[in-house]
Amino acid sequence: MSDQACRLYLITPPRIEPRAFADTLKAALDAGDVASLQLRLKGENETPPDADAIRKASEILMPLAHSYDVAFLINDRPDLAAELDADGAHIGQTDLAYDETRKLLGPDKIVGVTCHASRHLAMEAGEAGADYVAFGAFYKTDTKSPISMAEPDILTWWSELFELPCVAVGGITVNNAAPLVRAGADFLAVSSGVWSHEAGPATAVRELNRIMVEESKAR
16 A cells, blocks of 8 residues: 555536636645646536537646646546647546557556446556556545446555555545545545535645545554
């Protein structure tokens, strides 16, 4: 299991007005450590977003993320990640295959792969060369309809056998994050648990960082 403290991996809300959201994002980034930001835009009923909407949001949000030394990833669209020179892409099992994604992005960009609750998919992704594997959903979430539900022990299994980082995703909030950190998550991917926190995103980021530091020391 990694000796490094678990870190926060932010995911944007599915529908945003980029300029207005930039102020919200800045408040969150001012509040504590964030490793990466994934731009995950969706239309109604999880329909794919317009490519120009991704371009517009990236042009506004990527420089802000970089000013905080936060990696900027684009969900589902490695072609746009390559076009816009993002730091990488996150792909699901029904998106472009890993090998094709790597060809588009090159050897130095980040490619993360959704593995749901499957140890087999995670090992395949790791063997192919992914930079991280993502497990989930661990909790019910309003952000998307999860294909699978995962248990924390998959994080423990992975972190004890492999050096490749694992990301926990799905319904994570300040109130339920601790067991996932304790189980071995290297990153917590959080969306509505930050943006919809009752006391605001900055409070959520501060609390999640506190939890991640404390629970990482305890594991």
